Amino acid sequence: MMTSNPSDRPDIFASAGNDTAAYINMEDKMYIPCNDFIVAENYDVSNIVANLRANYQRNGEWQCFPLGNTNVGQYYNTEVLGSLGIDVKTLKSYQDIFEACKVVSAAGYKNFYYLRALSHIDWLNYAMTAQGIEYYDNANGRAGVPTKCLYDEGECNAAALAFFQFVRDMIDSGYLLDPTISADDARISFANQEALIMDGYSSGANAIVSLVKESAAPFQWSYEVSPVIEAGKPSKGQSPGGGALFIANTGDYWRQQGAWEFMKYLLNDDVVSAYAMATGYTPITETGSQTEEYKEYAANVFPSVSDIIAAQKATEEGVAYAPIPFSGDANTVYKDVCAAMLSDPGYTAEQAVADMTSRINEAIELYRLTNNLD
Known part of the structure; x- marks a missing residue:
């Protein structure tokens, strides 16, 4: 990622949750904030688990999207x-x-x-x-x-x-x-x-x-x-953790739009629940945990995940780990x-x-x- 030529960057890059602040605090941004795309098409992101917002928003604006949700x-x-x-x-x-x-x-x-x-x-x-x-x-x-x-x-x-x-x-x-x-x-x-x-x-x-x-x-x-x-x-x-995805600033409008479309795809319920079941992450959206497949997983494979979801929902606003670069x-x-x-x-x-x-x-x-x- 540390390249002086934006066109050499991948369309999307991943970061560990603890490291997102390092990218967000860079003066020379290597990414396009997700909020730019959200505003451009009035995209509804209210389905993302509420206390993940504190990790990846700044001043109420999404910088990146969560990939995983761990505890x-x-x-x-x-x-x-x-x-x-x-x-x-x-x-x-x-x-x-x-x-x-x-x-x-x-x-x-x-x-x-x-x-x-x-x-x-x-x-x-x-x-x-x-x-x-x-x-x-x-x-x-x-x-x-x-x-x-x-x-x-x-x-x-x-x-x-x-x-x-x-x-x-x-x-x-x-x-x-x-x-x-x-x-x-x-x-x-x-x-x-x-x-x-x-x-x-x-x-x-x-x-x-x-x-x-x-x-x-x-x-x-x-x-x-x-x-x-x-x-x-x-x-x-409970503060959530887990990886995050950034849309890279490649200088190419169509590559960036394609990256945004893929980011939205990852928020589909079936994708969220399938990824969570495959990795052990907790779903990153409210409805991702409500698919029939995920309910069966929660009931028969990892019952404790229901307690994690409940604890995150009960978390007081602003309770989240410090985003330090x-x-x-x-x-x-x-x-x-x-x-x-x-x-x-x-x-x-x-x-x-x-x-x-x-x-x-x-x-x-x-x-x-x-x-x-x-």
């Missing part, structure tokens, strides 16, 4: 956990989850939790979002590129400390499955009932369905949407902090938050400097 949450072996008296529906916070882990450990289980949260900042920030906490200034990055992160301030600081204390406690208590294995290997461990609890994206559900079905001893399991961090705090809702840098900092927690038993939650805050603010300063924002 950050937890997979649970409800068969084993239920036998121990644990109702996973009551695990509303990471602190609740830690208390449940004590029960599992007391029953003799070891190394039963795959903490994917050690490898991506999504688990921290989506839980922050669920708790209704902004973690960047400038309205969580929606009023402009942030000038600082807020992990060391007020309620955001309290939640960040609680999250990293959860990580510290999970490591120290010996509850974790080998954190260096891949997500694919973790799913296999879950299907083999070695991992009883596993962080994951809801879009990984199809793999879980197949692995559990093919395992030596199939069992009951469920997926639950992102918890909040602190026990007793209400959930304000330096997400890769922030994630690198976060992973370094988690690596320090794994390698150094004396590395505290307070140190983790302080180091993360300082280094992310350095990344923000560098981004703003190189993009002439100050």
